[in-house]
Amino acid sequence: MNVKQVDETKITRYILRATFEDWMDFSVNDVVIVGAGPSGLSAAYYLAKSGLKTTVFERRLSFGGGIGGGAMLFHKIIIESPADEILRGIGVRLHKFEEGVYAVDSAELMAKLATAAIDAGAKIIHGVTVDDVIFRENPLRVTGVAVEWTATQMAALHVDPLFISARAVVDATGHDAEVISVASRKLPELGIAIPGEKSAYSEIAEQLTVEQTGEVAPGLYATGMAVTEIKALPRMGPIFGAMILSGKRVAEDIIAKLNVKI
Ligand code: 48H
Numbered sequence: 001m002n003v004k005q006v007d008e009t010k011i012t013r014y015i016l017r018a019t020f021e022d023w024m025d026f027s028v029n030d031v032v033i034v035g036a037g038p039s040g041l042s043a044a045y046y047l048a049k050s051g052l053k054t055t056v057f058e059r060r061l062s063f064g065g066g067i068g069g070g071a072m073l074f075h076k077i078i079i080e081s082p083a084d085e086i087l088r089g090i091g092v093r094l095h096k097f098e099e100g101v102y103a104v105d106s107a108e109l110m111a112k113l114a115t116a117a118i119d120a121g122a123k124i125i126h127g128v129t130v131d132d133v134i135f136r137e138n139p140l141r142v143t144g145v146a147v148e149w150t151a152t153q154m155a156a157l158h159v160d161p162l163f164i165s166a167r168a169v170v171d172a173t174g175h176d177a178e179v180i181s182v183a184s185r186k187l188p189e190l191g192i193a194i195p196g197e198k199s200a201y202s203e204i205a206e207q208l209t210v211e212q213t214g215e216v217a218p219g220l221y222a223t224g225m226a227v228t229e230i231k232a233l234p235r236m237g238p239i240f241g242a243m244i245l246s247g248k249r250v251a252e253d254i255i256a257k258l259n260v261k262i
């Protein structure tokens with residue numbers, strides 16, 4: 001076997017060219033999703049499948065957000081119906097405990113959710129943190145995000161960000177609802193209040209989180225635990241059905257809203 005030879009400079013040039021082709025392309029999007037946790041990946045899967053140009057920015061160098069930690073680091077999480085049907089559809093194996101309640105391996109769920117989103121056409125970019133939004137007036141609307149290398153932020157360097165536009169921005173950042181928090185603080189005219197999540201009440205938390213998923217301000221949407229945070233809902237612990245369903249619901253909401261304007 002002869003391994004094809006490629007010199008160092010070519011490696012550099014090919015990487016730079018491919019990278020900048022991508023950055024040029026996703027500087028303008030239909031949808032930007034912030035966070036590649038369960039709700040963000042689920043939303044990305046459905047949005048990309050519908051044909052919308054979808055980019056996910058993830059602060060870390062991994063997929064899955066809170067899935068990876070499982071339950072107190074045990075490698076299992078719980079899924080309940082009807083989210084099991086979605087997971088079966090993307091090839092996740094479920095261990096049934098009772099009708100509608102299943103255990104899933106966290107590594108398998110992370111890998112297969114990410115694969116489903118990527119295969120549907122979503123672009124996922126690791127190591128990038130969203131730290132602000134772009135807005136326009138008349139009418140007041142969120143029109144994109146500011147992005148920065150996570151490494152730059154960790155080094156606490158003073159570096160200005162780049163801007164990425166989107167017809168819809170989805171906060172899938174989990175418990176901290178980071179994008180909505182910054183928008184609420186810097187754009188009080190959006191009228192967003194962040195009361196914070198409540199203590200655990202698993203039986204009701206999931207349904208409420210899915211039901212209250214959607215647009216928070218024009219152009220800005222919440223999914224997953226960000227919904228729990230901004231709607232003062234109880235938390236649910238290591239059970240992820242609502243995260244998957246919330247991602248699907250925000251995608252449906254955006255698909256309906258954006259199609260109206262097409
Ligand atoms: C780029 C960012 C930024 C940023 C954060 O925490 P997640 O898993 O979020 P969800 O809502 O999809 O899922 C929540 C679930 O994991 C969970 O915590 C549950 C069900 N808890 C219940 C309970 O009772 O505790 O993923 C968020 C992702 C992570 O990967 C972050 O690294 C990333 O978003 N992220 N990426 N820019 N500003 N902030």
Ligand code: FE2
Pocket residue numbers: 066175225237
């Ligand atoms: Fe959590």
